[in-house]
Amino acid sequence: MAKQEREPHSGRRVALFPLPFQGHLSPMLQLAALLRSRGFAVTVLHTGFNAPDPARHRELAFVPIHETLPEEATSPDAGIVAQLIALNAACEAPFQDALASLLPDVACVVVDGQWYAALGAAALVGVPALALRTDSAATFRSMLAYPRLRDAGYIPIQGKNDERLDEPVPELEPLRVRDLIRVDGCEADALCGFITRVADAMRASASGVVVNTFDAIEASVLGKIETELSQPAFAVGPLHKLSPMAAAEHNFLHSPDRGCLAWLDAHPPRSVLYVSLGSVACIDRGVFDEMAWALAGSGAPFLWVIRPGSVRGGEPPLPFGLDMSRGKIVPWAPQRDVLAHPATGGFWTHCGWNSTLESVCEGVPMLAQPCFADQTVNARYVTHQWGVGLELGEVFDRARVAEAVRRLMVGEECAAMRESARRLKIQAKQCVSATVAMDNLVKYICSL
Numbered sequence: 001m002a003k004q005e006r007e008p009h010s011g012r013r014v015a016l017f018p019l020p021f022q023g024h025l026s027p028m029l030q031l032a033a034l035l036r037s038r039g040f041a042v043t044v045l046h047t048g049f050n051a052p053d054p055a056r057h058r059e060l061a062f063v064p065i066h067e068t069l070p071e072e073a074t075s076p077d078a079g080i081v082a083q084l085i086a087l088n089a090a091c092e093a094p095f096q097d098a099l100a101s102l103l104p105d106v107a108c109v110v111v112d113g114q115w116y117a118a119l120g121a122a123a124l125v126g127v128p129a130l131a132l133r134t135d136s137a138a139t140f141r142s143m144l145a146y147p148r149l150r151d152a153g154y155i156p157i158q159g160k161n162d163e164r165l166d167e168p169v170p171e172l173e174p175l176r177v178r179d180l181i182r183v184d185g186c187e188a189d190a191l192c193g194f195i196t197r198v199a200d201a202m203r204a205s206a207s208g209v210v211v212n213t214f215d216a217i218e219a220s221v222l223g224k225i226e227t228e229l230s231q232p233a234f235a236v237g238p239l240h241k242l243s244p245m246a247a248a249e250h251n252f253l254h255s256p257d258r259g260c261l262a263w264l265d266a267h268p269p270r271s272v273l274y275v276s277l278g279s280v281a282c283i284d285r286g287v288f289d290e291m292a293w294a295l296a297g298s299g300a301p302f303l304w305v306i307r308p309g310s311v312r313g314g315e316p317p318l319p320f321g322l323d324m325s326r327g328k329i330v331p332w333a334p335q336r337d338v339l340a341h342p343a344t345g346g347f348w349t350h351c352g353w354n355s356t357l358e359s360v361c362e363g364v365p366m367l368a369q370p371c372f373a374d375q376t377v378n379a380r381y382v383t384h385q386w387g388v389g390l391e392l393g394e395v396f397d398r399a400r401v402a403e404a405v406r407r408l409m410v411g412e413e414c415a416a417m418r419e420s421a422r423r424l425k426i427q428a429k430q431c432v433s434a435t436v437a438m439d440n441l442v443k444y445i446c447s448l
Protein backbone atom coordinates (compact mmCIF):
# COMPACT_ATOMS: atom_id res chain seq x y z
CA MET A 1 0.00 0.00 0.00
CA ALA A 2 1.46 3.38 -1.05
CA LYS A 3 2.47 5.68 1.82
CA GLN A 4 0.15 8.53 0.83
CA GLU A 5 -2.88 6.15 0.91
CA ARG A 6 -2.09 5.39 4.53
CA GLU A 7 -1.52 8.95 5.61
CA PRO A 8 -5.09 10.12 6.34
CA HIS A 9 -5.71 7.60 9.14
CA SER A 10 -2.23 7.02 10.47
CA GLY A 11 -2.13 7.32 14.22
CA ARG A 12 -5.78 6.24 14.59
CA ARG A 13 -6.13 2.91 16.30
CA VAL A 14 -8.97 0.46 15.85
CA ALA A 15 -9.41 -2.38 18.34
CA LEU A 16 -11.01 -5.67 17.27
CA PHE A 17 -12.47 -8.43 19.44
CA PRO A 18 -13.11 -11.73 17.61
CA LEU A 19 -15.23 -14.59 18.92
CA PRO A 20 -12.82 -17.53 19.39
CA PHE A 21 -14.25 -19.95 16.82
CA GLN A 22 -12.88 -20.69 13.34
CA GLY A 23 -15.80 -19.24 11.39
CA HIS A 24 -15.55 -16.00 13.40
CA LEU A 25 -11.77 -15.61 13.84
CA SER A 26 -11.02 -15.79 10.11
CA PRO A 27 -13.30 -12.95 8.92
CA MET A 28 -12.31 -10.72 11.89
CA LEU A 29 -8.59 -11.15 11.15
CA GLN A 30 -9.28 -10.56 7.45
CA LEU A 31 -11.01 -7.31 8.40
CA ALA A 32 -8.05 -6.45 10.67
CA ALA A 33 -5.63 -6.84 7.75
CA LEU A 34 -7.89 -4.69 5.54
CA LEU A 35 -8.08 -1.89 8.12
CA ARG A 36 -4.32 -2.08 8.58
CA SER A 37 -3.83 -1.76 4.81
CA ARG A 38 -5.94 1.41 4.98
CA GLY A 39 -3.49 2.97 7.42
CA PHE A 40 -5.12 2.30 10.79
CA ALA A 41 -3.10 0.93 13.67
CA VAL A 42 -4.90 -2.27 14.69
CA THR A 43 -5.00 -4.05 18.05
CA VAL A 44 -6.66 -7.44 18.32
CA LEU A 45 -8.03 -8.09 21.81
CA HIS A 46 -8.46 -11.82 22.20
CA THR A 47 -9.33 -14.63 24.56
CA GLY A 48 -6.69 -17.17 25.61
CA PHE A 49 -9.14 -19.84 24.47
CA ASN A 50 -8.52 -20.59 20.75
CA ALA A 51 -6.13 -17.62 20.66
CA PRO A 52 -4.91 -16.40 17.27
CA ASP A 53 -1.18 -16.75 16.57
CA PRO A 54 0.44 -13.26 16.66
CA ALA A 55 3.50 -14.59 14.79
CA ARG A 56 1.33 -14.91 11.67
CA HIS A 57 0.25 -11.24 11.73
CA ARG A 58 3.31 -9.07 12.26
CA GLU A 59 1.47 -5.86 11.31
CA LEU A 60 -1.15 -6.25 14.02
CA ALA A 61 -0.82 -5.83 17.79
CA PHE A 62 -2.33 -8.55 20.00
CA VAL A 63 -3.52 -8.10 23.58
CA PRO A 64 -4.93 -11.06 25.57
CA ILE A 65 -7.85 -10.15 27.79
CA HIS A 66 -6.87 -12.70 30.49
CA GLU A 67 -10.29 -14.22 31.01
CA THR A 68 -11.11 -17.04 33.39
CA LEU A 69 -13.56 -19.37 31.70
CA PRO A 70 -15.90 -21.88 33.30
CA GLU A 71 -15.85 -25.32 31.68
CA GLU A 72 -19.20 -24.60 30.05
CA ALA A 73 -17.61 -21.89 27.89
CA THR A 74 -15.10 -24.18 26.21
CA SER A 75 -16.83 -27.53 26.09
CA PRO A 76 -18.75 -28.40 22.90
CA ASP A 77 -20.80 -30.78 25.09
CA ALA A 78 -22.41 -27.75 26.76
CA GLY A 79 -24.04 -26.78 23.43
CA ILE A 80 -23.20 -23.72 21.38
CA VAL A 81 -25.79 -21.39 22.93
CA ALA A 82 -24.72 -22.20 26.51
CA GLN A 83 -21.11 -21.74 25.40
CA LEU A 84 -21.84 -18.32 23.91
CA ILE A 85 -23.73 -17.15 26.99
CA ALA A 86 -20.93 -18.37 29.29
CA LEU A 87 -18.26 -16.72 27.12
CA ASN A 88 -20.14 -13.42 27.16
CA ALA A 89 -20.51 -13.50 30.94
CA ALA A 90 -16.88 -14.46 31.61
CA CYS A 91 -15.30 -12.05 29.10
CA GLU A 92 -17.32 -8.90 29.78
CA ALA A 93 -15.16 -7.47 32.62
CA PRO A 94 -11.73 -8.58 31.27
CA PHE A 95 -12.63 -7.15 27.85
CA GLN A 96 -13.69 -3.88 29.43
CA ASP A 97 -10.37 -3.65 31.31
CA ALA A 98 -8.32 -4.50 28.21
CA LEU A 99 -10.18 -1.92 26.11
CA ALA A 100 -9.80 0.73 28.82
CA SER A 101 -6.04 0.03 28.86
CA LEU A 102 -5.86 1.20 25.22
CA LEU A 103 -7.36 4.61 26.03
CA PRO A 104 -7.03 7.31 24.86
CA ASP A 105 -5.41 5.79 21.74
CA VAL A 106 -8.46 4.06 20.24
CA ALA A 107 -10.95 5.49 17.74
CA CYS A 108 -13.39 2.61 17.85
CA VAL A 109 -13.72 -1.10 18.56
CA VAL A 110 -15.16 -3.72 16.23
CA VAL A 111 -16.54 -6.67 18.18
CA ASP A 112 -18.01 -9.89 16.85
CA GLY A 113 -21.78 -9.53 16.64
CA GLN A 114 -22.31 -12.38 19.14
CA TRP A 115 -20.35 -10.47 21.84
CA TYR A 116 -23.42 -8.68 23.17
CA ALA A 117 -21.75 -8.11 26.56
CA ALA A 118 -18.73 -6.50 24.90
CA LEU A 119 -20.97 -4.00 23.10
CA GLY A 120 -22.30 -2.84 26.47
CA ALA A 121 -18.80 -2.84 28.00
CA ALA A 122 -17.43 -0.63 25.20
CA ALA A 123 -20.24 1.86 25.82
CA LEU A 124 -19.29 1.98 29.52
CA VAL A 125 -15.67 2.74 28.60
CA GLY A 126 -16.85 5.39 26.15
CA VAL A 127 -15.42 3.78 22.99
CA PRO A 128 -17.74 3.70 19.94
CA ALA A 129 -18.43 0.09 18.95
CA LEU A 130 -19.28 -1.53 15.63
CA ALA A 131 -20.49 -5.12 15.39
CA LEU A 132 -19.03 -7.45 12.76
CA ARG A 133 -21.61 -9.96 11.57
CA THR A 134 -19.79 -13.04 10.34
CA ASP A 135 -23.15 -14.43 9.21
CA SER A 136 -25.34 -13.14 6.39
CA ALA A 137 -27.37 -9.94 6.40
CA ALA A 138 -30.50 -12.11 6.10
CA THR A 139 -29.57 -14.05 9.24
CA PHE A 140 -28.89 -10.89 11.18
CA ARG A 141 -32.17 -9.37 10.04
CA SER A 142 -34.04 -12.48 11.16
CA MET A 143 -32.41 -12.07 14.60
CA LEU A 144 -33.57 -8.47 14.81
CA ALA A 145 -37.10 -9.70 14.06
CA TYR A 146 -37.19 -12.17 16.99
CA PRO A 147 -39.30 -10.09 19.39
CA ARG A 148 -41.89 -9.52 16.64
CA LEU A 149 -41.87 -13.20 15.64
CA ARG A 150 -42.26 -14.28 19.24
CA ASP A 151 -45.21 -11.94 19.77
CA ALA A 152 -46.82 -13.31 16.59
CA GLY A 153 -46.34 -16.91 17.79
CA TYR A 154 -43.92 -18.01 15.04
CA ILE A 155 -41.23 -18.81 17.62
CA PRO A 156 -40.35 -20.83 19.59
CA ILE A 157 -40.84 -23.44 16.84
CA GLN A 158 -42.75 -26.40 18.30
CA GLY A 159 -40.47 -29.12 16.89
CA LYS A 160 -40.86 -31.13 13.71
CA ASN A 161 -44.65 -31.25 13.99
CA ASP A 162 -45.18 -27.50 14.10
CA GLU A 163 -48.01 -26.81 11.65
CA ARG A 164 -46.43 -23.58 10.56
CA LEU A 165 -43.08 -25.01 9.43
CA ASP A 166 -43.72 -24.39 5.74
CA GLU A 167 -45.37 -20.99 6.13
CA PRO A 168 -43.42 -18.04 4.78
CA VAL A 169 -42.25 -15.72 7.56
CA PRO A 170 -43.90 -12.32 7.00
CA GLU A 171 -41.40 -9.66 5.89
CA LEU A 172 -38.54 -12.18 5.83
CA GLU A 173 -39.26 -13.97 2.54
CA PRO A 174 -37.89 -16.27 1.14
CA LEU A 175 -37.54 -17.69 4.65
CA ARG A 176 -40.09 -20.18 5.93
CA VAL A 177 -40.63 -20.88 9.60
CA ARG A 178 -38.48 -24.03 9.26
CA ASP A 179 -35.57 -21.88 8.02
CA LEU A 180 -35.36 -19.71 11.14
CA ILE A 181 -32.27 -20.14 13.32
CA ARG A 182 -32.47 -23.31 15.39
CA VAL A 183 -30.12 -25.27 17.59
CA ASP A 184 -31.06 -28.90 18.27
CA GLY A 185 -30.93 -29.80 21.94
CA CYS A 186 -31.09 -26.17 23.04
CA GLU A 187 -34.18 -25.04 24.88
CA ALA A 188 -36.15 -22.79 22.53
CA ASP A 189 -36.39 -20.17 25.28
CA ALA A 190 -32.62 -20.15 25.82
CA LEU A 191 -32.01 -19.61 22.10
CA CYS A 192 -34.66 -16.90 21.97
CA GLY A 193 -33.10 -15.26 25.04
CA PHE A 194 -29.64 -15.27 23.49
CA ILE A 195 -30.83 -13.79 20.20
CA THR A 196 -32.85 -11.14 22.01
CA ARG A 197 -29.75 -10.10 23.99
CA VAL A 198 -27.76 -9.78 20.74
CA ALA A 199 -30.51 -7.69 19.11
CA ASP A 200 -31.02 -5.52 22.23
CA ALA A 201 -27.27 -4.81 22.55
CA MET A 202 -27.12 -3.80 18.90
CA ARG A 203 -29.95 -1.32 19.37
CA ALA A 204 -28.65 0.03 22.67
CA SER A 205 -24.89 0.17 22.29
CA ALA A 206 -23.66 -0.18 18.68
CA SER A 207 -22.77 2.65 16.32
CA GLY A 208 -23.18 0.50 13.23
CA VAL A 209 -22.92 -2.97 11.75
CA VAL A 210 -20.30 -4.40 9.43
CA VAL A 211 -21.44 -7.45 7.46
CA ASN A 212 -19.30 -9.98 5.61
CA THR A 213 -21.50 -9.94 2.53
CA PHE A 214 -21.78 -8.02 -0.72
CA ASP A 215 -24.43 -5.91 -2.39
CA ALA A 216 -25.10 -8.17 -5.38
CA ILE A 217 -26.52 -10.85 -3.10
CA GLU A 218 -27.94 -8.90 -0.15
CA ALA A 219 -28.29 -5.18 -0.98
CA SER A 220 -32.02 -5.04 -0.25
CA VAL A 221 -31.65 -6.81 3.11
CA LEU A 222 -28.88 -4.40 4.12
CA GLY A 223 -31.08 -1.42 3.31
CA LYS A 224 -33.81 -2.83 5.55
CA ILE A 225 -31.34 -3.38 8.39
CA GLU A 226 -30.22 0.25 8.18
CA THR A 227 -33.82 1.41 8.36
CA GLU A 228 -34.74 -0.92 11.22
CA LEU A 229 -31.66 -0.12 13.32
CA SER A 230 -31.30 3.54 12.33
CA GLN A 231 -27.59 2.74 12.07
CA PRO A 232 -25.28 2.40 9.06
CA ALA A 233 -24.65 -1.10 7.70
CA PHE A 234 -21.47 -1.76 5.70
CA ALA A 235 -21.30 -4.72 3.31
CA VAL A 236 -17.53 -5.21 3.29
CA GLY A 237 -17.41 -8.80 1.96
CA PRO A 238 -16.43 -11.17 0.67
CA LEU A 239 -13.67 -10.57 3.21
CA HIS A 240 -11.61 -13.64 2.28
CA LYS A 241 -11.23 -12.21 -1.23
CA LEU A 242 -10.82 -8.56 -0.28
CA SER A 243 -8.38 -8.94 2.57
CA PRO A 244 -4.69 -8.49 1.76
CA MET A 245 -3.89 -11.28 4.23
CA ALA A 246 -1.34 -13.69 2.71
CA ALA A 247 -2.13 -17.41 2.67
CA ALA A 248 0.52 -18.14 5.34
CA GLU A 249 -1.11 -15.68 7.72
CA HIS A 250 -4.42 -17.48 7.95
CA ASN A 251 -5.21 -18.81 11.36
CA PHE A 252 -6.58 -22.29 11.19
CA LEU A 253 -7.34 -24.19 14.32
CA HIS A 254 -6.36 -27.39 12.43
CA SER A 255 -3.58 -27.83 9.89
CA PRO A 256 -4.81 -28.52 6.37
CA ASP A 257 -3.83 -31.64 4.44
CA ARG A 258 -2.46 -30.02 1.27
CA GLY A 259 -1.80 -33.40 -0.34
CA CYS A 260 -5.44 -33.50 -1.40
CA LEU A 261 -4.69 -30.79 -4.00
CA ALA A 262 -2.37 -33.19 -5.86
CA TRP A 263 -5.16 -35.79 -5.68
CA LEU A 264 -7.53 -33.24 -7.25
CA ASP A 265 -4.95 -32.53 -9.99
CA ALA A 266 -5.45 -36.08 -11.21
CA HIS A 267 -9.18 -35.56 -11.85
CA PRO A 268 -11.05 -34.10 -14.85
CA PRO A 269 -12.56 -30.61 -14.56
CA ARG A 270 -15.65 -30.32 -12.33
CA SER A 271 -15.80 -34.03 -11.62
CA VAL A 272 -15.14 -34.08 -7.85
CA LEU A 273 -17.63 -33.51 -5.05
CA TYR A 274 -16.06 -31.78 -2.04
CA VAL A 275 -17.72 -32.70 1.28
CA SER A 276 -17.27 -30.74 4.50
CA LEU A 277 -19.53 -29.72 7.37
CA GLY A 278 -17.28 -26.97 8.72
CA SER A 279 -15.42 -26.57 11.98
CA VAL A 280 -18.15 -27.07 14.61
CA ALA A 281 -21.03 -29.27 13.37
CA CYS A 282 -21.32 -32.73 14.86
CA ILE A 283 -23.38 -35.50 13.29
CA ASP A 284 -24.81 -38.76 14.62
CA ARG A 285 -23.27 -42.09 13.70
CA GLY A 286 -26.37 -42.99 11.66
CA VAL A 287 -26.06 -39.86 9.51
CA PHE A 288 -22.33 -40.52 9.05
CA ASP A 289 -23.05 -44.04 7.77
CA GLU A 290 -25.74 -42.81 5.36
CA MET A 291 -23.33 -40.14 4.07
CA ALA A 292 -20.66 -42.77 3.46
CA TRP A 293 -23.04 -45.10 1.59
CA ALA A 294 -24.51 -42.23 -0.42
CA LEU A 295 -21.06 -41.02 -1.47
CA ALA A 296 -19.97 -44.51 -2.48
CA GLY A 297 -23.24 -45.07 -4.35
CA SER A 298 -23.36 -41.74 -6.16
CA GLY A 299 -20.73 -42.59 -8.74
CA ALA A 300 -18.91 -39.27 -8.24
CA PRO A 301 -15.31 -39.00 -7.04
CA PHE A 302 -15.30 -37.23 -3.68
CA LEU A 303 -12.99 -35.46 -1.26
CA TRP A 304 -14.46 -35.83 2.23
CA VAL A 305 -13.36 -33.91 5.33
CA ILE A 306 -13.93 -36.03 8.43
CA ARG A 307 -12.85 -33.60 11.15
CA PRO A 308 -11.75 -35.26 14.41
CA GLY A 309 -14.66 -34.88 16.84
CA SER A 310 -17.23 -34.33 14.11
CA VAL A 311 -19.12 -37.59 14.76
CA ARG A 312 -20.86 -37.99 18.11
CA GLY A 313 -19.41 -40.75 20.23
CA GLY A 314 -15.98 -40.67 18.55
CA GLU A 315 -14.62 -41.25 15.10
CA PRO A 316 -16.28 -44.37 13.69
CA PRO A 317 -14.77 -46.76 11.15
CA LEU A 318 -16.24 -46.56 7.66
CA PRO A 319 -19.12 -49.01 7.14
CA PHE A 320 -17.88 -52.52 6.35
CA GLY A 321 -17.76 -53.35 2.63
CA LEU A 322 -17.88 -49.76 1.43
CA ASP A 323 -16.14 -49.07 -1.88
CA MET A 324 -13.91 -46.05 -1.23
CA SER A 325 -11.85 -46.35 -4.41
CA ARG A 326 -13.20 -43.06 -5.82
CA GLY A 327 -12.84 -41.12 -2.60
CA LYS A 328 -10.23 -39.38 -0.50
CA ILE A 329 -10.70 -38.60 3.19
CA VAL A 330 -8.78 -35.88 5.05
CA PRO A 331 -9.12 -34.50 8.62
CA TRP A 332 -8.99 -30.87 7.44
CA ALA A 333 -8.73 -29.48 3.90
CA PRO A 334 -7.31 -26.25 2.50
CA GLN A 335 -10.94 -25.43 1.67
CA ARG A 336 -10.52 -22.24 -0.30
CA ASP A 337 -7.91 -23.88 -2.56
CA VAL A 338 -10.11 -26.94 -2.96
CA LEU A 339 -13.11 -24.83 -4.01
CA ALA A 340 -10.94 -22.86 -6.45
CA HIS A 341 -9.51 -26.06 -7.99
CA PRO A 342 -10.78 -26.79 -11.52
CA ALA A 343 -11.55 -30.42 -10.61
CA THR A 344 -14.11 -29.40 -7.96
CA GLY A 345 -17.63 -29.51 -9.40
CA GLY A 346 -19.85 -29.46 -6.31
CA PHE A 347 -19.76 -28.80 -2.57
CA TRP A 348 -21.80 -30.84 -0.08
CA THR A 349 -21.87 -28.32 2.74
CA HIS A 350 -23.51 -27.47 6.06
CA CYS A 351 -23.91 -23.92 4.66
CA GLY A 352 -21.88 -22.12 7.30
CA TRP A 353 -21.68 -18.53 6.07
CA ASN A 354 -17.93 -18.63 5.32
CA SER A 355 -18.27 -21.86 3.37
CA THR A 356 -21.27 -20.46 1.50
CA LEU A 357 -19.40 -17.28 0.53
CA GLU A 358 -16.28 -19.25 -0.43
CA SER A 359 -18.35 -21.49 -2.70
CA VAL A 360 -20.24 -18.55 -4.24
CA CYS A 361 -16.94 -16.77 -4.99
CA GLU A 362 -15.60 -19.82 -6.85
CA GLY A 363 -18.84 -20.54 -8.72
CA VAL A 364 -19.30 -24.01 -7.15
CA PRO A 365 -22.91 -25.26 -6.74
CA MET A 366 -23.87 -26.64 -3.34
CA LEU A 367 -25.73 -29.56 -1.79
CA ALA A 368 -27.13 -28.06 1.38
CA GLN A 369 -27.16 -30.04 4.62
CA PRO A 370 -27.72 -27.34 7.24
CA CYS A 371 -27.04 -28.59 10.77
CA PHE A 372 -27.82 -25.71 13.14
CA ALA A 373 -27.82 -21.95 13.80
CA ASP A 374 -27.84 -19.71 10.71
CA GLN A 375 -27.15 -22.60 8.33
CA THR A 376 -30.84 -23.09 7.54
CA VAL A 377 -31.15 -19.43 6.53
CA ASN A 378 -28.10 -19.68 4.27
CA ALA A 379 -29.33 -22.94 2.74
CA ARG A 380 -32.65 -21.30 1.84
CA TYR A 381 -30.89 -18.44 0.04
CA VAL A 382 -28.51 -20.85 -1.74
CA THR A 383 -31.31 -23.08 -3.01
CA HIS A 384 -34.27 -20.74 -3.50
CA GLN A 385 -32.97 -17.20 -3.85
CA TRP A 386 -29.75 -17.63 -5.82
CA GLY A 387 -30.48 -20.99 -7.53
CA VAL A 388 -27.01 -22.35 -6.85
CA GLY A 389 -27.85 -25.43 -4.83
CA LEU A 390 -30.13 -28.28 -3.83
CA GLU A 391 -31.64 -28.97 -0.44
CA LEU A 392 -31.05 -32.41 1.09
CA GLY A 393 -34.25 -32.19 3.12
CA GLU A 394 -35.25 -33.77 6.41
CA VAL A 395 -35.34 -37.42 5.34
CA PHE A 396 -31.75 -38.56 5.24
CA ASP A 397 -31.28 -41.91 3.55
CA ARG A 398 -28.50 -43.13 1.27
CA ALA A 399 -30.60 -43.65 -1.87
CA ARG A 400 -32.16 -40.16 -1.76
CA VAL A 401 -28.85 -38.53 -0.98
CA ALA A 402 -26.96 -40.42 -3.72
CA GLU A 403 -29.65 -39.23 -6.16
CA ALA A 404 -29.22 -35.63 -4.94
CA VAL A 405 -25.45 -35.91 -5.49
CA ARG A 406 -26.04 -37.06 -9.07
CA ARG A 407 -28.45 -34.15 -9.69
CA LEU A 408 -25.80 -31.76 -8.37
CA MET A 409 -22.95 -33.18 -10.46
CA VAL A 410 -24.49 -34.10 -13.84
CA GLY A 411 -27.52 -33.39 -16.04
CA GLU A 412 -29.84 -30.48 -16.75
CA GLU A 413 -30.35 -29.25 -13.19
CA CYS A 414 -26.58 -29.32 -12.69
CA ALA A 415 -26.08 -27.21 -15.83
CA ALA A 416 -28.63 -24.62 -14.66
CA MET A 417 -27.04 -24.38 -11.19
CA ARG A 418 -23.57 -24.09 -12.71
CA GLU A 419 -24.76 -21.24 -14.90
CA SER A 420 -26.30 -19.38 -11.91
CA ALA A 421 -23.13 -20.03 -9.91
CA ARG A 422 -20.99 -18.69 -12.76
CA ARG A 423 -23.03 -15.46 -12.82
CA LEU A 424 -22.80 -15.04 -9.05
CA LYS A 425 -19.03 -15.58 -9.20
CA ILE A 426 -18.75 -12.74 -11.72
CA GLN A 427 -20.82 -10.46 -9.46
CA ALA A 428 -18.63 -11.35 -6.49
CA LYS A 429 -15.53 -10.51 -8.53
CA GLN A 430 -17.00 -7.13 -9.44
CA CYS A 431 -17.56 -6.38 -5.75
CA VAL A 432 -13.96 -7.31 -5.00
CA SER A 433 -12.68 -4.77 -7.50
CA ALA A 434 -14.96 -2.02 -6.11
CA THR A 435 -13.82 -0.54 -2.82
CA VAL A 436 -16.84 1.67 -2.10
CA ALA A 437 -18.11 -0.21 0.98
CA MET A 438 -14.67 -0.28 2.59
CA ASP A 439 -14.10 3.39 1.69
CA ASN A 440 -17.38 4.24 3.42
CA LEU A 441 -16.44 2.21 6.50
CA VAL A 442 -13.06 3.95 6.72
CA LYS A 443 -14.73 7.36 6.46
CA TYR A 444 -17.27 6.40 9.09
CA ILE A 445 -14.61 5.20 11.55
CA CYS A 446 -12.74 8.47 11.05
CA SER A 447 -15.93 10.38 11.82
CA LEU A 448 -16.56 8.63 15.16
Ligand code: UDP
Pocket residue numbers: 022023024026252256276277278279280281305331332333334335336351352353354355356358
Ligand atom coordinates in the same frame (compact mmCIF):
# COMPACT_ATOMS: atom_id res chain seq x y z
N1 UDP B 1 -12.49 -24.93 6.65
C1 UDP B 1 -11.28 -25.31 6.14
N2 UDP B 1 -11.04 -26.65 5.99
C2 UDP B 1 -11.92 -27.61 6.31
C3 UDP B 1 -13.19 -27.20 6.82
C4 UDP B 1 -13.43 -25.86 6.98
O1 UDP B 1 -10.43 -24.47 5.81
O2 UDP B 1 -11.60 -28.79 6.15
C5 UDP B 1 -12.74 -23.49 6.83
C6 UDP B 1 -13.68 -22.96 5.76
O3 UDP B 1 -12.93 -22.56 4.61
C7 UDP B 1 -14.38 -21.82 6.45
C8 UDP B 1 -14.37 -22.21 7.93
O4 UDP B 1 -13.42 -23.27 8.06
O5 UDP B 1 -13.66 -20.61 6.26
C9 UDP B 1 -15.72 -22.70 8.41
O6 UDP B 1 -16.56 -21.63 8.59
P1 UDP B 1 -18.11 -21.72 8.28
O7 UDP B 1 -18.68 -20.38 8.58
O8 UDP B 1 -18.34 -22.23 6.92
O9 UDP B 1 -18.65 -22.81 9.26
P2 UDP B 1 -18.48 -23.07 10.84
O10 UDP B 1 -17.23 -23.83 10.99
O11 UDP B 1 -18.45 -21.73 11.53
O12 UDP B 1 -19.70 -23.87 11.17
